[in-house]
Amino acid sequence: MLSKKTKYGLKALAYVAKHKGEDPVQIGAIAKSENISQKFLESIMLTLRKAGFLGSKKGKGGGYYLRRQPEDIKMVEVMRILEGPVSLVPCVSLNFYERCDDCPDETTCSVHSLMVQLRDSNLSVLNKNTLADLIKE
Amino acid sequence: MLSKKTKYGLKALAYVAKHKGEDPVQIGAIAKSENISQKFLESIMLTLRKAGFLGSKKGKGGGYYLRRQPEDIKMVEVMRILEGPVSLVPCVSLNFYERCDDCPDETTCSVHSLMVQLRDSNLSVLNKNTLADLIKE
DNA sequence: TATAATCCTACTATTCCGATAGGATTTAAA
DNA sequence: TTTAAATCCTATCGGAATAGTAGGATTATA
Numbered sequence: 001m002l003s004k005k006t007k008y009g010l011k012a013l014a015y016v017a018k019h020k021g022e023d024p025v026q027i028g029a030i031a032k033s034e035n036i037s038q039k040f041l042e043s044i045m046l047t048l049r050k051a052g053f054l055g056s057k058k059g060k061g062g063g064y065y066l067r068r069q070p071e072d073i074k075m076v077e078v079m080r081i082l083e084g085p086v087s088l089v090p091c092v093s094l095n096f097y098e099r100c101d102d103c104p105d106e107t108t109c110s111v112h113s114l115m116v117q118l119r120d121s122n123l124s125v126l127n128k129n130t131l132a133d134l135i136k137e
Numbered sequence: 138m139l140s141k142k143t144k145y146g147l148k149a150l151a152y153v154a155k156h157k158g159e160d161p162v163q164i165g166a167i168a169k170s171e172n173i174s175q176k177f178l179e180s181i182m183l184t185l186r187k188a189g190f191l192g193s194k195k196g197k198g199g200g201y202y203l204r205r206q207p208e209d210i211k212m213v214e215v216m217r218i219l220e221g222p223v224s225l226v227p228c229v230s231l232n233f234y235e236r237c238d239d240c241p242d243e244t245t246c247s248v249h250s251l252m253v254q255l256r257d258s259n260l261s262v263l264n265k266n267t268l269a270d271l272i273k274e
Numbered sequence: 275t276a277t278a279a280t281c282c283t284a285c286t287a288t289t290c291c292g293a294t295a296g297g298a299t300t301t302a303a304a
Numbered sequence: 305t306t307t308a309a310a311t312c313c314t315a316t317c318g319g320a321a322t323a324g325t326a327g328g329a330t331t332a333t334a
Contacts (some may be wrong), residue, residue: 002225004323007248014247021241026279035239040324046281058334060278075251088139102144102172104178110151110271111144114212117266127252134247140294163310177293183312197303197309 006082008036010043013078014134015055017070023064025054044082051081070135076126086126087119094119143219145173146181150190150215154207160192161200181219188218207272213263223263224256225255231256 011034019025027045031038045064048054055067066073080095081088090098091106092115103109148171156162164182166173182201185191192204203210216223217232227235229244229252240246 001222001227002252003321007226010248010251011239011246012306023277028279035241037324039326043324044279049280050321056280057281058278058330061333062222064280076184085138086273089144090138097301102148104172109148114147114266114271115139118259119264121262123255125251125258125277129251134251136250140290161310165310170332176295179311180293180313186311187292193311194301195299195309197307198302199300199310271317 003083004040005044008034008041008080009082010078010134011036012041012045012100013048013073013131015130016054016064016066017135020066020070023061024065029063047081048078051077053078053081067118070132071130072126073131074132075129075133076123078131079126086122087115087117092116092119138182140220141177142181143216145171145178145187146219147212147215147271148209149178149182150185150268153191153201153203155273157203157207161202163200166200174228184218185215187189188194188214188251190215190218193248202266207269210268211264212266212268212270213260216263223259224252226252229253 014029015033016025027041028038030036031041045054045056045084049056049064052067053073054064056062056064056079076086085096087093087096088109089100090096091100091103091109092112100109103113106112147165152170153162153244155183164175164242168178174231182191182193186193186201189204190210191201193199193201213223222230222233224230226237226248227233228237228240228246229249237246238264239242
């Protein structure tokens with residue numbers, strides 16, 4: 001299951017993208033519109049800003065805005081920042097590789113091939129969807 | 138990430154499938170071979186038996202055996218028993234549907250379409266892989 | 275100077291995961 | 305008939321992660 005952090009983060013990004021070109025968007029407005037705890041959302045927005053998706057302006061009239069074009073923000077990037085690895089086991093992860101503590105040998109592991117297939121099918125979806133796709137229609 | 142429960146359960150099923158036709162397989166043997174805590178594995182085997190994948194024989198010389206052909210046990214079934222929903226959000230789950238507590242309206246939810254795509258791509262992999270595929274080569 | 279916003283750190287409550295404990299039950303073999 | 309070997313079952317527990325909260329520091333506008 002997706003963490004609330006990721007779900008809220010995606011919705012917030014979509015909200016900001018929808019208001020592209022306008023004044024910066026406030027956390028309060030997003031929280032209200034998407035039914036998210038404002039304090040919780042604060043920390044998520046911070047993560048998204050530090051990751052380079054969002055920029056911010058402090059003080060009165062401040063808020064958040066997109067730093068990149070929606071078409072250029074792939075879902076796979078956002079997922080890796082918010083949710084972590086795309087893979088279901090660390091030993092098939094491309095960006096977060098780790099050995100599995102069980103498994104003496106990856107090549108004879110019975111679940112290895114299945115895990116690779118799941119990783120690749122998820123990657124294909126996450127690579128072709130961008131933030132722009134989230135705000136269509 | 139996949140829970141250890143699921144990972145261990147898959148490995149255990151593969152182990153039992155590999156020894157199909159022989160005497161029942163003991164938990165101890167699986168635990169040792171796959172580096173799994175025996176007590177933890179006990180509870181997982183119980184789950185798999187109650188779900189109908191495995192049969193058991195008690196007492197000396199007892200153990201576990203497959204109740205269905207490996208080619209007939211789809212990974213999607215096993216995952217649903219051990220890991221739960223295939224979907225990342227309950228509101229797109231086919232077998233565990235629930236409304237999302239946020240989201241006043243699923244049709245306007247910005248992440249809905251992405252979640253459906255991820256669900257379907259995972260389903261396609263999990264539907265075409267069976268236990269027989271886990272023990273190939 | 276007052277107000278509105280983000281920024282930042284720390285804390286907390288709850289849930290889930292992985293594992294363990296301790297026996298009850300059943301069966302086969304000595 | 306006894307003993308050993310196996311599953312069965314329920315309860316519990318520590319630790320980690322998740323979701324959220326608190327409280328103020330900082331910055332910018334009007």
